[in-house]
Amino acid sequence: MTDPGGRAERGAGTAADDADRDVLERVATGELDALEELYDRYRTMAYSIALRITTDAALAEDVVQDAFLGAWRNANRYLEGRGSVKTWLLSIVHHRAVDAVRRRRPTTELPDRESTPPTALTIPDIWPEVAGRLDRETVREALAGLSEPQREALEMAYFGGLTQQEIAARTGAPLGTVKSRMRLGLLSMRRVLVGDGGQLPAHTGERDDGGWAES
């Protein structure tokens, strides 16, 4: 918590990140033009991930609408937070999409829609400068390079919206095994994407809570 906002110190952030923050600041003051700009920048990314998770075009549209309205209402909360706007937005979309598919599954208990806080996880950008321009193929290769059970666990969780318990039930693996597959899978992807050293850029040292404390 030594660097709230973190903007001044984030000199390594890309020009696109800075432009995004400017747009989001305008969104926070209620400028509809800025929301439109934000939408135009990230509509494809948002819709693609929503569609992948929900596998339903109409539901994916609802999720994207929900997510951008969440951003519209909570833009000031981002300004107090960390990480890139893109990642923040992505995490909102993911969160809403997972909520949507869990709601669709009668077996999963979910809090009432209205009581769900309109915020999402804040995923910290640990190494955007290192990996920010990885192309889609590289990421896919990293995913494909995992062992089958690791990849399956991560995909069922991230794209399927399943909880660890549900993955354990479906795959017949013990819960502890599922947890460990997910952890090792992520670490392995990280090694491929960042390289064996996997050293974090220096500026992350300022974020000793990893940016997770507040959403």
Add this chain to the structure above:
Amino acid sequence: MNLTHEQVLDLAAGFVVGALDREQEQAVRDHLASCDLSHDELAELGGVVPYLAESVDQVEPPASLKARILAAAAADVEARRPTTAEPSQAEVVTFPTEAERETRRRRTSVIGWSLRIAAVLVIAALGAWNLRLQQDLNSARQPANSVAVLSAEGGGPSGIALVEADGTVRMAMRDLTPTTGTEVYEAWVIAPGGAAPVPIGGFTVGQDRVGVFSAPRAGAAAGVTLAVTREPRPNPTAPTPPIVSSGVASTP
């Protein structure tokens, strides 16, 4: 649910990929907000997650989605505005207080934005038409089914009104003379064929000369005339001439 530091580390991978139930997730957040120990691994794992998203095939959303989102955001602005002293009065729409500071630029931008929505709606309607050809109607939703451009003879106050499928009217006007005292601008729906004007609500206008107004389920539909008059006091039953600005709602 209180979690120990070790329990949080155990849940870290599930947390970053969203594989906890929402209660567990909140418990992890609560822990992170209060625990001073290192959560480096959680941050390391979390850094991978955006790249999972990057692996997805990119698909363009339908053009109509933009109109839906912008219309919903505009409606949200109105819903969040501070309630007026007379809640039982016809709906009077002003911008939130924070907006007052940015007066003209923002308000002008709302008008420009509304006009752009109208353009987007044209595209949306075409898109929805195509959609209907391709799939069931139930998945096709339109934010509005008609649009009226309001104008005055010889220039003067002008604006745009969106009429939604349930009869809701959303209107944005500019170049209106500011109201004083009990004065309001009143919006009217006039059905085709010379029907009597029906009042749907009023709004006041400040020095920026802009008025934004919405009337939920006002019974409007394509083909009606939407008109605005300036009234000496709220809740008129008949319009006081002249009509300040008017236009016919038509399907784009």
